[in-house]
Every structure is written in structure tokens, then in C-alpha cells.
Amino acid sequence: MFVKSFGAAKNVTGSCHLLTDEKDGSTVMVDFGLFQEREFEKKNYTLDFDPKNINYIVLTHAHIDHCGRIPFLIKNGFKGRIICTKPTYQLSKVLLLDTGKIMSENYKYELKKYLRRNEEKPRLLYDESDVLDSFDYFDPVLEYGKPYELKNGFTVKAGNAGHILGSSFVKISKNGKSAIFSGDLGNKEKPIVKNFDYPEESDIIYTETTYGDRNHKSFKESKDEFLTAITETLKNNGNVLIPSYATERAQDILYILREFYEQGLLPQCKVFLDSPLALNVTNIFVQNFSYFKDDEIPLFKKGDPFDFPYLNIVKDMEESKNINKINERAVIIAGSGMLHGGRILHHLKHNIWKTENALIFVGYQAKGTLGRKIVEGEEKVNILGEHYKVNAKIYTINGFSSHADQNELIEWINAGSGVNKGASKANNDVGHANPKYGKTCLVHGDEDVMNVYKGILEKKGFNVYIPSYGEEVGF
Numbered sequence: 001m002f003v004k005s006f007g008a009a010k011n012v013t014g015s016c017h018l019l020t021d022e023k024d025g026s027t028v029m030v031d032f033g034l035f036q037e038r039e040f041e042k043k044n045y046t047l048d049f050d051p052k053n054i055n056y057i058v059l060t061h062a063h064i065d066h067c068g069r070i071p072f073l074i075k076n077g078f079k080g081r082i083i084c085t086k087p088t089y090q091l092s093k094v095l096l097l098d099t100g101k102i103m104s105e106n107y108k109y110e111l112k113k114y115l116r117r118n119e120e121k122p123r124l125l126y127d128e129s130d131v132l133d134s135f136d137y138f139d140p141v142l143e144y145g146k147p148y149e150l151k152n153g154f155t156v157k158a159g160n161a162g163h164i165l166g167s168s169f170v171k172i173s174k175n176g177k178s179a180i181f182s183g184d185l186g187n188k189e190k191p192i193v194k195n196f197d198y199p200e201e202s203d204i205i206y207t208e209t210t211y212g213d214r215n216h217k218s219f220k221e222s223k224d225e226f227l228t229a230i231t232e233t234l235k236n237n238g239n240v241l242i243p244s245y246a247t248e249r250a251q252d253i254l255y256i257l258r259e260f261y262e263q264g265l266l267p268q269c270k271v272f273l274d275s276p277l278a279l280n281v282t283n284i285f286v287q288n289f290s291y292f293k294d295d296e297i298p299l300f301k302k303g304d305p306f307d308f309p310y311l312n313i314v315k316d317m318e319e320s321k322n323i324n325k326i327n328e329r330a331v332i333i334a335g336s337g338m339l340h341g342g343r344i345l346h347h348l349k350h351n352i353w354k355t356e357n358a359l360i361f362v363g364y365q366a367k368g369t370l371g372r373k374i375v376e377g378e379e380k381v382n383i384l385g386e387h388y389k390v391n392a393k394i395y396t397i398n399g400f401s402s403h404a405d406q407n408e409l410i411e412w413i414n415a416g417s418g419v420n421k422g423a424s425k426a427n428n429d430v431g432h433a434n435p436k437y438g439k440t441c442l443v444h445g446d447e448d449v450m451n452v453y454k455g456i457l458e459k460k461g462f463n464v465y466i467p468s469y470g471e472e473v474g475f
């Protein structure tokens with residue numbers, strides 16, 4: 001058997017690993033995500049294999065860098081089935097539709113530019129109707145810990161990856177051989193989604209390495225910083241803007257604000273959730289409380305743990321615009337998380353130039369985005385074609401990540417080697433493991449980060465390899 005990686009190989013996004021049994025040509029593809037790094041965007045249109053030869057896609061979770069090219073694959077002849085958990089199916093539908101909508105809007109805009117100026121002709125990866133067509137291909141049959149047999153002889157067993165709602169790592173086996181794919185692993189300190197399970201032994205393991213070179217600030221400390229930023233701004237009668245991703249982060253923020261409210265820590269204010277996408281995602285969370293940490297389940301049984309008396313759900317653009325008439329004590333949660341579009345930009349225009357206001361970043365800001373420019377201290381920024389002074393106070397909260405940090409990545413993979421199982425925090429000096437994987441392949445990370453992590457695992461006796469795009473790794 002062998003695996004070929006067609007994405008997230010020496011880079012972070014575009015996850016795709018194709019497992020093939022060369023004896024009968026049967027195949028299982030793990031994830032088919034969108035490349036989101038600008039330098040790899042053109043790769044999204046490339047298919048270096050025949051989609052008709054793919055029997056199954058096993059989808060680890062609903063993030064677009066893991067599922068975002070599935071409609072494109074179907075458009076190009078994929079006839080197989082897509083296997084995942086129920087929440088992954090529900091979330092993928094919402095997130096893919098949103099992506100399809102943005103893609104067709106961008107395409108129309110670029111097409112006008114092309115017709116006017118005769119620049120490079122734009123291409124459309126897929127649109128909303130392609131996304132709707134793709135829903136028929138999903139089988140939300142995976143349950144954590146229960147093996148599921150595919151018709152081509154492979155068996156898939158999912159474990160909870162603890163990353164976002166419904167996220168899995170998967171062990172795929174056939175004829176006594178097995179491969180594990182981590183998907184994305186979660187941050188154990190976060191509320192809501194249960195912590196990750198540990199992997200079993202296998203012939204080969206593919207693990208993500210996003211934070212293989214560093215540890216996060218503690219969640220508790222980050223929560224305290226977040227509360228201080230809000231209370232200080234409200235004390236000065238300012239407004240608070242929180243750009244947020246719609247999936248997981250927006251729910252974490254609502255959950256934390258509700259907690260602050262119940263503890264009497266949140267001063268009187270009006271909190272606005274101004275993101276239709278985040279609202280749709282939150283509704284899916286409420287339908288899946290069995291995936292949540294045990295101590296939080298009673299809360300879910302009582303009703304909606306993301307709701308509290310200060311919260312207002314913004315329904316349409318009219319209501320969204322009306323928020324801008326509020327000059328004080330509004331806390332506005334809106335997308336996009338990195339300020340490269342969405343309703344947050346209108347709120348930014350009205351608030352960023354006033355000294356009493358605050359902008360709180362709760363997620364990663366990629367290079368080149370408006371969010372990154374502000375975090376890096378630019379004093380004047382262009383928002384929707386106009387220049388604004390950055391007078392609002394800028395806060396960056398680092399510990400809310402949905403990804404496992406270095407210690408957690410080591411804990412996860414070590415536990416699968418029979419070492420350190422169940423420990424609450426990994427210890428780098430835990431001793432030499434006797435890894436129960438023939439090979440450990442590092443993916444889903446920047447190359448320099450992967451090299452740091454490779455060094456750590458090699459010291460523990462792991463046989464580590466970093467595959468390149470399209471490279472075949474046999475086992």
C-alpha cells in the first residue's frame with residue numbers, strides 16, 4: 001500500500017492524502033481541501049490523479065482547507081461516496097455553500113474587470129449549484145470508536161480529534177495493514193468540544209504539525225486578557241469589535257461571554273452577533289450536545305448555552321447598519337475573522353478612528369490581510385476604498401486557538417506509542433518511546449516548523465519523514 005499527498009505537504013492548507021492498495025487499485029482519499037495560501041492558489045485547479053479512480057473520501061472535519069475542493073472533484077467526475085460524522089456533514093454544507101457563494105461573487109467581479117481591461121481571464125472553481133449537487137455524495141455514518149466497512153475492502157475507524165465539532169482522526173485498514181491520519185488536532189484547554197482521543201498503533205501515521213514548534217498561551221490567561229479588554233473599553237463607554245471566524249471561534253466567544261455574564265463579570269452592554277454564517281453554525285452546535293465536554297452537557301440540556309440576556313442576534317443588513325447608530329457600549333462579533341471581507345468592515349469604518357473604542361483579535365491573522373496590518377501597528381488603513389486612522393485600542397488574544405500546540409501534539413502521538421497515555425500535559429522529557437508506527441509522516445505545517453517537530457520526534461525514536469507534494473510513501 002502507499003499514500004500520495006496532494007496537499008498540506010510541506011505547507012498548511014489544501015489537505016489531501018490518497019491511500020491506494022496497489023494489489024487491486026482500491027483507493028480512499030482523506031480530505032480534499034482548498035489551498036488558501038496565496039502562492040498555492042493556482043493548485044486548486046490542478047488534479048494530479050483521475051477523480052473517477054477515487055472510491056471514497058473520508059472527511060476529517062468541515063474546515064474549508066480540508067473539504068473545500070470537494071464540489072470541484074465532483075464536477076470533474078468523482079463518483080464515490082464521502083464518509084464523515086454527522087456534525088461534519090452539517091457544518092460542511094453550511095461552510096461549502098458560503099464558499100461557493102463567495103467564489104461566484106468574486107468570479108463575477110473579476111469577469112467585469114477582465115472584460116473592461118482584458119486582464120487574465122478569471123476561472124471559477126465552483127458555484128453554489130455545484131455545492132448543492134455535492135450534498136448527495138455525503139454519508140454521515142462515522143461514529144467515534146466504531147469501525148465502518150467500505151465496499152472496497154477498507155475499514156475506517158474514527159477517533160475524536162477535539163479540534164472542532166465532529167472533527168476526527170481516522171485509522172484506515174485493509175488486509176492487516178493500517179494508516180492513521182490525524183486531521184487537525186484540538187486545543188485541550190478550550191471549552192465546548194470534548195478533548196481528543198488517542199491513536200492506536202499502525203504501520204504509518206500522518207500527523208498535522210501546525211504548531212509543532214511552539215506552545216499556546218494558557219486559555220485561562222487569555223480569557224482574563226479578553227475580559228480586561230472588554231471591561232476597560234466599556235468603562236470608557238467605547239464600543240468593542242471582535243472579528244471572528246464563524247466556526248468554533250464565534251461559539252467559543254459567545255460561550256465565554258455567557259460565562260462572564262453568569263459570573264457577574266460582564267458590565268451592562270449590548271452584544272451583537274452580526275454573522276448569518278456564525279448563527280447557522282451555532283444552531284448546528286446546539287443540535288449536537290452529545291459531542292461536548294461532560295460537564296457542559298447539563299447546560300446544553302437546559303437550552304442554548306450560547307445565549308444570555310445581553311445578546312442580540314442580527315438578522316439582516318438593515319439591522320446590521322442600525323448597530324452603527326450606537327455610539328457606546330456595543331460589543332460586536334462579526335466576520336470575517338481576518339478582516340478581508342464581511343460585515344465587520346462596515347463596523348470598522350464607524351469605530352476604528354475613535355480612541356474610546358477597541359478592536360480585539362481572537363484568531364490568527366495571515367500575512368497580507370487587513371487584520372495583520374492592524375496587528376502589526378499600521379496607523380492608517382484602507383477600509384472599503386477609504387483611509388481611516390487606527391485610533392481604537394488594539395488587543396490580540398493568543399490562547400483561543402482550536403489547534404493542539406507542541407506539547408499536545410507530542411502527547412497525542414506519544415500516547416499512541418503506549419507512552420504517557422492519559423497524561424494531562426505532555427512532558428518533552430518523558431523518556432524514549434517505543435513508537436508503534438513503522439513510519440511517521442509530518443504534514444499540514446510550514447516546513448521550518450515541521451523540521452523542529454521532526455527533531456523532537458526523532459529523539460524519541462520515531463522514524464520521521466516529511467513527504468513532498470505528489471510523493472509516494474509506501475508501507
Ligand SMILES: [Zn+2]
Pocket residue numbers: 061063066163184
Ligand atoms: Zn481545521
